[in-house]
Amino acid sequence: MNGAGLAAVRVVLAPRLLLLHLLALVAVGAAVGLGLWQLDAWQTRRDAEAADLADARALPLQQVMGPDAPYPADAIGRPVELAGEWVPEATFYVSGRRLEERTGFWAVTPLAVCGTDCAKAPAMLVVRGWTPDPAAPPPRGRVDLTGWLQPPEGSGRQDPDPADDVLVELRVADAIQRVDQDLYGAYVIQRTAEPAAGGTGTSPGTSTGADASLEPVTPDSLPEPETFTALRNLLYALEWWVFAAFALFVWWRWVRDELHAARAPGSAEVPSST
Structure with a gap:
């Protein structure tokens, strides 16, 4: 790895950015997990419609x-x-x-x-x-x-x-x-x-x-499920994954801006590769 690459790594791993990385990791992980949970709920409801155990x-x-x-x-x-x-x-x-x-x-x-x-x-x-x-x-x-x-x-x-x-x-x-x-x-x-x-x-x-x-x-007299109940779980899953992508995008933009600032004229943190 050349000098510019090492300097970029030092900027990304600077102590003041560690909290940002941690927050991004937690937000993306939680959103992906919640999306998978909603996807499982959607699949469970679909499977329940086909099951008749009464x-x-x-x-x-x-x-x-x-x-x-x-x-x-x-x-x-x-x-x-x-x-x-x-x-x-x-x-x-x-x-x-x-x-x-x-x-x-x-x-x-x-x-x-x-x-x-x-x-x-x-x-x-x-x-x-x-x-x-x-x-x-x-x-x-x-x-x-x-x-x-x-x-x-x-x-x-x-x-x-x-x-x-x-x-x-x-x-x-x-x-x-x-x-x-x-x-x-x-x-x-x-x-x-x-x-x-x-x-x-x-x-x-x-x-x-x-x-x-x-x-x-009896089970036959149970309230009919709403037409879009299962679909709503699927949409919730998609929403959580969109949030995960957004959190990842914000993290990437922040890191990119830090690198650009370090490469700006007058800054010695990340030397230009040209």
């Missing part, structure tokens, strides 16, 4: 996902079995839920997934059924439950009154403020529920185990 054999919840695990992309609508104890004081309702031609609420109660010690066991949000009014009595006691596993909602809709027991979406981030234990990153639509052996039972139910005051919810 009639598959129910698997134990522990075989499908753990309490601290991210939602498995291949498990949307998967029937699961779980057992535990209801957390009745954390019951809440989700508004704007359609059932045939009617609009009402989902009744949601966390179920502590546990054997004997349930006080600090992680809980799964359970959609117990549909109701026209947010007043269904919560269940109590231990239960063996089967239902369809679903990813949490989160389109960013604002809740006009976060302090009441009615939510606009079934978001884990909102529900976790209502319980003392951790929550699974998912929810279950109840299909059947029977009192566990030796338990104290649940609220009165129909032949399917649902509360008599509630009408059953």
